[in-house]
Amino acid sequence: MRIVLLGAPGSGKGTQSQRLMQQEHIPQISTGDLLRAAVAGGTELGRKAREAMDGGRLVADELVLGLIRERLAEPDTRRGFILDGFPRNLAQAQALDRLLATLRQPLDAVVQLEVDYGELVRRISGRRTCADCGRVFNVSTASAEVSQSAPCAQSGAPHRLIQRPDDNEATVTERLRVYEEQTRPLIEFYRARGLLRVIDAEGRVEEVTQRLEQALHASAGRRAARTAAASSRKPRSPGRSTPSRKGASRRTTSSASGSKRKPSVRTTRTPDKNEPARRAPGKTRTGSRRSARRERP
Numbered sequence: 113m114r115i116v117l118l119g120a121p122g123s124g125k126g127t128q129s130q131r132l133m134q135q136e137h138i139p140q141i142s143t144g145d146l147l148r149a150a151v152a153g154g155t156e157l158g159r160k161a162r163e164a165m166d167g168g169r170l171v172a173d174e175l176v177l178g179l180i181r182e183r184l185a186e187p188d189t190r191r192g193f194i195l196d197g198f199p200r201n202l203a204q205a206q207a208l209d210r211l212l213a214t215l216r217q218p219l220d221a222v223v224q225l226e227v228d229y230g231e232l233v234r235r236i237s238g239r240r241t242c243a244d245c246g247r248v249f250n251v252s253t254a255s256a257e258v259s260q261s262a263p264c265a266q267s268g269a270p271h272r273l274i275q276r277p278d279d280n281e282a283t284v285t286e287r288l289r290v291y292e293e294q295t296r297p298l299i300e301f302y303r304a305r306g307l308l309r310v311i312d313a314e315g316r317v318e319e320v321t322q323r324l325e326q327a328l329h330a331s332a333g334r335r336a337a338r339t340a341a342a343s344s345r346k347p348r349s350p351g352r353s354t355p356s357r358k359g360a361s362r363r364t365t366s367s368a369s370g371s372k373r374k375p376s377v378r379t380t381r382t383p384d385k386n387e388p389a390r391r392a393p394g395k396t397r398t399g400s401r402r403s404a405r406r407e408r409p
């Protein structure tokens with residue numbers, strides 16, 4: 113099963129990839145890991161990647177695609193893979209599509225993990241990283257308290273939790289805006305190809321994994337674009353033990369998510385319309401976005 117997981121920062125993509133990898137016995141292919149390994153290994157692609165990174169540039173898509181191509185030649189990917197960190201925009205999705213077609217390893221499903229905007233902000237702002245061992249905890253969840261209390265594997269003392277600069281609230285808002293702007297169009301791209309499944313990614317980790325498995329296995333065997341396109345609009349398994357609010361939002365995921373996300377996009381793209389008089393001319397876009405967000409109920 114060849115899968116791409118899509119989800120905003122904080123949607124739990126990393127956690128779910130890990131769990132899926134174990135359950136489906138397929139490798140997770142992280143482009144970040146591939147890049148780091150290539151640079152460390154000093155391969156030709158690795159040297160080019162290092163040049164780009166040292167120069168403060170983004171690593172070119174062709175280079176990342178080259179790494180993915182190399183990785184997919186390894187035997188453990190025959191059963192499938194979970195692609196993580198790529199594609200992040202439409203151009204990358206199209207390039208990936210061409211590569212996978214050439215390799216005759218087309219995607220089976222693209223699963224979008226849907227999480228409410230406010231919840232995303234809460235989750236990322238709650239992230240703390242241990243300065244000694246690098247483990248990531250979340251102060252906004254109860255289960256974190258239990259795991260935090262175990263001694264640090266590195267220091268033997270309690271974990272030393274710090275908040276990474278990336279996870280402070282201003283940066284989170286900016287990361288979500290970038291996701292919104294660049295990654296959202298992918299959803300339509302994959303929907304049009306009949307590959308998209310949307311799942312409610314709020315709630316307990318185990319529940320989300322269960323929904324993920326259901327979405328994947330429901331799609332296996334019926335790949336016809338028509339069926340798939342229809343199924344992405346109407347999930348086959350209506351709410352298990354989820355509260356009715358969530359069940360309702362899941363039933364109309366595409367339209368609900370559209371309207372749910374709109375405020376952040378709208379305040380980003382046309383901030384002037386929202387508060388024409390109050391904005392000082394020199395104010396940064398980030399500033400206006402943050403204040404707009406705070407004003408929302």
Ligand SMILES: [Zn+2]
Pocket residue numbers: 242243244245246247263264265266267270271272
């Ligand atoms: Zn630690």
